Structures are given as structure tokens and as C-alpha cells.
Amino acid sequence: MERILVIKVGGNIIDKEEALHQFLQDLSKINTPKILIHGGGKIATQLSKQLGIESKLVNGRRITDEKTIDVVTMVYAGLINKKIVAQLQANNCNAIGICGADANSILSHKRVNNLIDYGFVGDIDEVNMDFFLSLLEKQLTPIIAPITHDKNGLLLNTNADSLAAAIAIALSKDKKVSFYYCFEKNGLMENVNNDDSIISHVKSSEIEQLKEKQIITDGMLPKIDNIKYALENGVEKVILCHAQNILSNVNENAKFGTTFTKN
Amino acid sequence: MERILVIKVGGNIIDKEEALHQFLQDLSKINTPKILIHGGGKIATQLSKQLGIESKLVNGRRITDEKTIDVVTMVYAGLINKKIVAQLQANNCNAIGICGADANSILSHKRVNNLIDYGFVGDIDEVNMDFFLSLLEKQLTPIIAPITHDKNGLLLNTNADSLAAAIAIALSKDKKVSFYYCFEKNGLMENVNNDDSIISHVKSSEIEQLKEKQIITDGMLPKIDNIKYALENGVEKVILCHAQNILSNVNENAKFGTTFTKN
Numbered sequence: 001m002e003r004i005l006v007i008k009v010g011g012n013i014i015d016k017e018e019a020l021h022q023f024l025q026d027l028s029k030i031n032t033p034k035i036l037i038h039g040g041g042k043i044a045t046q047l048s049k050q051l052g053i054e055s056k057l058v059n060g061r062r063i064t065d066e067k068t069i070d071v072v073t074m075v076y077a078g079l080i081n082k083k084i085v086a087q088l089q090a091n092n093c094n095a096i097g098i099c100g101a102d103a104n105s106i107l108s109h110k111r112v113n114n115l116i117d118y119g120f121v122g123d124i125d126e127v128n129m130d131f132f133l134s135l136l137e138k139q140l141t142p143i144i145a146p147i148t149h150d151k152n153g154l155l156l157n158t159n160a161d162s163l164a165a166a167i168a169i170a171l172s173k174d175k176k177v178s179f180y181y182c183f184e185k186n187g188l189m190e191n192v193n194n195d196d197s198i199i200s201h202v203k204s205s206e207i208e209q210l211k212e213k214q215i216i217t218d219g220m221l222p223k224i225d226n227i228k229y230a231l232e233n234g235v236e237k238v239i240l241c242h243a244q245n246i247l248s249n250v251n252e253n254a255k256f257g258t259t260f261t262k263n
Numbered sequence: 264m265e266r267i268l269v270i271k272v273g274g275n276i277i278d279k280e281e282a283l284h285q286f287l288q289d290l291s292k293i294n295t296p297k298i299l300i301h302g303g304g305k306i307a308t309q310l311s312k313q314l315g316i317e318s319k320l321v322n323g324r325r326i327t328d329e330k331t332i333d334v335v336t337m338v339y340a341g342l343i344n345k346k347i348v349a350q351l352q353a354n355n356c357n358a359i360g361i362c363g364a365d366a367n368s369i370l371s372h373k374r375v376n377n378l379i380d381y382g383f384v385g386d387i388d389e390v391n392m393d394f395f396l397s398l399l400e401k402q403l404t405p406i407i408a409p410i411t412h413d414k415n416g417l418l419l420n421t422n423a424d425s426l427a428a429a430i431a432i433a434l435s436k437d438k439k440v441s442f443y444y445c446f447e448k449n450g451l452m453e454n455v456n457n458d459d460s461i462i463s464h465v466k467s468s469e470i471e472q473l474k475e476k477q478i479i480t481d482g483m484l485p486k487i488d489n490i491k492y493a494l495e496n497g498v499e500k501v502i503l504c505h506a507q508n509i510l511s512n513v514n515e516n517a518k519f520g521t522t523f524t525k526n
Contacts, residue, residue, distance in 0.1 A: 047314075050313075050314055051313055051314070070342055073341050073342050073345050073346075074337035074338060074341040074342045075337060075341065076341075077340075077341045077344075077345050078336055078337040078339075078340045078345075079333055079336050079337045079341060081340075081341075082340050082365075082410065083418065085365055085412075086364045086412045086416050086417065089364055089367055089412060089416075090415050090416035094366060094367060095364075095365070095366075096361065096366040097361070097364070097365050098359065098360070098361075098365075099345055099360075101345055101348045101349045101352055101360070102345075102348055102358070102359045102360050103357060103358075103359040104352055104357060134401065138397065140366055147345065149348075149349045149352060151352055151353060152353050153349050153352075153353035154349065155345055155346065155349050
């Protein structure tokens with residue numbers, strides 16, 4: 001096991017049954033050892049609404065209160081995670097669904113912020129690399145829900161992008177890691193309105209310049225900051241691509257997306 | 264690893280926060296390799312009600328329709344399972360929460376019945392013993408939610424008692440298994456109204472007689488049938504006891520409960 005693929009799939013794919021189905025079929029065809037981290041999508045928000053749980057915002061930031069952590073635990077670590085696992089199993093991919101509390105695999109702490117109490121939100125402290133490697137060695141494919149724990153009994157809502165980056169970084173200490181960031185766009189585009197204007201390669205050092213040029217803006221900013229952080233902490237390459245291109249990108253050297261490298 | 268404890272804890276304990284908390288603290292103190300199977304409790308029913316999902320009965324039997332399998336997957340494999348894992352982790356017990364779809368650990372088929380379509384209910388076909396042994400060898404404690412899969416993509420609601428018995432039987436092929444059946448009573452009682460009338464030992468061959476004498480009745484019948492089935496299929500002993508006595512029973516040779524053996 002020389003190379004490991006760490007694959008993040010976003011909520012926008014999770015929400016679309018057919019897109020998710022195709023993505024999981026493609027994922028099953030990848031033979032390289034792989035770990036999937038999935039986002040949450042809209043199901044938790046819909047469920048909260050149905051249950052009459054108001055979504056709380058403080059200074060424009062979403063708060064995870066006690067009822068909401070229960071809902072996201074149910075939806076992310078229960079419904080979404082197990083549906084993904086069952087579909088992968090049907091495609092002969094031996095998946096195992098876990099969250100960060102399982103096997104103490106991802107340790108976090110409740111976010112400390114003097115201005116806003118975010119509630120049950122976790123910032124990651126430690127990834128148990130040995131555990132993930134032991135699963136991969138057994139030809140298992142870990143499927144990770146974005147819920148972590150503080151080892152004092154609290155489950156914590158954790159940003160799936162940060163979680164994926166933390167896992168990619170941890171595994172990079174021992175292995176070569178290709179980190180695939182799959183979402184509903186084709187990659188980073190020179191012109192956001194032109195799907196053919198994909199920038200095929202970006203060096204970490206060019207990122208600030210792309211921000212200044214407004215090529216990296218808005219919703220792309222936190223994603224790219226995560227990518228930069230991953231590259232600066234040992235991840236060999238990050239591929240930002242459409243979820244529907246995961247298989248062709250793995251087989252054809254990231255032809256259909258943007259590849260980020262340190263140098 | 265000579266002996267393995269397979270421990271089933273019932274829904275009535277799951278529903279009581281303090282009782283569950285104490286049970287998990289006690290469980291953490293048990294050093295013998297162990298597997299916990301948990302029931303569902305009332306949370307799923309309450310959630311279904313809140314969501315306006317009607318509970319469907321056909322000929323008095325509960326049906327698991329499409330909305331209900333989503334709810335039980337959320338609640339059993341998500342909320343309850345991960346809360347148990349987080350609490351055990353806080354007590355330094357290295358728990359890992361899974362359902363039967365994970366690592367293809369418990370394979371079932373959708374129940375076939377000519378008279379009633381039970382919906383998404385699974386009857387167990389196979390337990391992946393090697394997977395459970397590999398977790399135990401790594402000093403992990405598997406925590407199993409009563410959701411299985413058919414390897415064709417369906418998640419299936421599965422009776423937790425049957426699931427626990429199937430796991431105990433599977434592990435008995437290779438190891439000595441003590442199967443603890445923990446619930447809200449002290450064991451099998453000669454007189455159901457007298458807590459001190461516990462029958463300390465029952466042989467498998469005596470079970471039919473106890474049914475005739477009406478000592479085994481009502482809700483106890485399926486439990487005892489499961490116990491009998493486990494004994495007839497290789498499980499060395501089954502201990503029926505109160506959840507609050509799990510630790511003392513493990514340490515003091517099942518003193519506070521009813522022990523069932525084949526002979």
C-alpha cells in the first residue's frame with residue numbers, strides 16, 4: 001500500500017440520489033486503497049424544520065445546540081453514512097461506516113471562541129492514523145461521517161472539509177496521499193461562467209494571487225484554504241473536481257479537474 | 264482470547280439515561296473481550312410520531328415501511344449507537360459502533376412471509392465472525408445496532424435479540440462464549456411478583472416444562488426461545504440478568520441472575 005486516496009464528497013452530491021448512486025458505483029471501481037469523507041447535505045436541516053427545531057444564528061454563524069447535535073448525529077452518522085455503506089456493499093466495495101468517536105479515530109475539542117458560543121462544534125486535535133491504516137490493510141474502505149468526539153462523552157459537529165484535510169494530512173506522514181475534493185463543479189475556473197475555463201494546475205504559491213484576481217472567491221475560499229493547508233502539511237497533491245469525474249480522474253491522472261501541488 | 268462475552272442490552276435500559284450511563288460505566292470495567300448489541304427503545308417511535316409517520320400494523324404485527332426504516336437507521340445506527348460509543352470512550356473503553364452493513368458484518372434477507380409483508384425487516388443469514396474477531400484482537404469493543412443489510416443495497420430492521428443470539432452462535436464456533444442477556448428484571452422468576460424467587464439455573468431440557476408451568480410466559484417467551492436456540496447451537500452459557508448487575512455477574516460467576524446451560 002504505497003498510495004492512499006482520501007476522497008471528500010460534498011453535500012450537494014449527497015442530496016441528489018442519482019448523482020450519489022453514480023458516484024458510489026464509480027468509487028467501487030477504484031482499486032487503490034481509499035477513504036471517503038462525506039458532508040451532510042440538506043436532510044438534517046429539513047429534519048430539524050420538521051421537528052420544529054429552529055436554526056440558530058449568532059452574528060450570522062450557525063450554532064449547533066443540543067437538539068441539533070442529536071439531529072446531525074442521526075442524519076450524518078446514521079442515515080447518510082449507512083445508506084452509502086449499503087450501496088457500496090451492493091457494488092462489492094467492502095465499506096465500513098464510522099464517525100470520529102468510533103475507535104477514538106478522530107479526537108476534537110468543543111470550539112473555544114470568546115465572541116460566539118458555537119455550541120456542539122468540534123475542532124480537530126488528532127487523527128488516529130494507525131486505525132485507518134489497519135482498516136485499509138484489511139481491504140476495507142472507511143466511510144467517515146463528519147461527527148467527532150472530545151473523549152469526555154461529547155459528540156461534536158465537525159466541518160467535513162476540515163475533517164477530510166486532517167485525515168489526508170495524518171496519512172501523509174506514512175504514505176503518499178492523493179486528496180480528491182469532489183463537488184458539483186469541474187474545478188477551479190478562470191471564468192466562473194465558463195465551464196471550459198478550468199485551470200488544470202495550481203501551485204500552492206499561486207493561491208494568494210488567484211484570490212487577488214478574484215478567481216478564488218466566495219464559497220471557494222474556505223475550500224481552497226483547506227487545500228493549501230493540506231499541501232503545506234505533507235499532502236502530495238489535491239485534485240478539485242466534479243464528483244462525476246472521480247473515476248476518470250483516478251485513472252487518467254486528474255485530467256478533468258484542477259490539480260493543486262505545493263511546488 | 265479464550266472467552267468472549269456477547270452482551271445484549273434491551274430498549275428499556277437504553278431509554279433511561281441514568282440506567283444506561285451506569286451500565287456503560289460497568290461495561291467499561293470488564294476486561295474480557297466483549298461485544299455489545301443494543302436494542303432500539305422508544306426514541307424511534309417518538310420520532311416517527313413527531314414526523315407524522317403512522318405506525319402500521321397488519322394482523323397486529325408491526326410493519327417497517329420505507330419511512331420507518333429511515334427513522335430506525337437514524338436512531339439506532341446513528342443517535343443511540345454513537346452516544347453509547349462516545350460514553351464508552353469517555354470511560355476509556357475503545358468502542359467502535361457499527362451496523363450489519365458495515366464491513367458486511369451481518370448479512371440478512373428481507374423477510375419472506377406469504378401472509379404479511381413486514382416491509383424492511385431482515386432475517387439473519389450470516390455473521391462475519393472473522394471481522395468481529397479481528398476487532399476484538401485489536402482490543403476494540405464492537406457496539407452493534409440492530410440494522411442489517413441484504414448486500415443488494417437494502418438496510419433492514421432486525422430484531423436485536425435474534426441478532427445477539429446469531430453473533431453469540433457464530434463466535435461459539437471458535438471461542439467459548441458467555442452470552443449476557445441484560446434487561447430490566449433480575450432473571451427468570453418462579454413467581455413473577457416476587458423479586459427474590461429467581462431461578463438460578465435452568466437446563467435447556469427444562470425450558471418446555473417451565474413454559475407449561477406458566478413460569479415462562481408472555482414477553483419472556485421469545486427471549487427464552489432465543490436463549491434455547493443459542494444453547495442448541497454451541498453457546499456455552501446464557502445469563503439472563505438485570506442490566507445493573509452485569510459487572511457483578513461477570514466477576515462473581517453469574518450470581519445475580521439466571522444461568523441457562525445446555526445440560
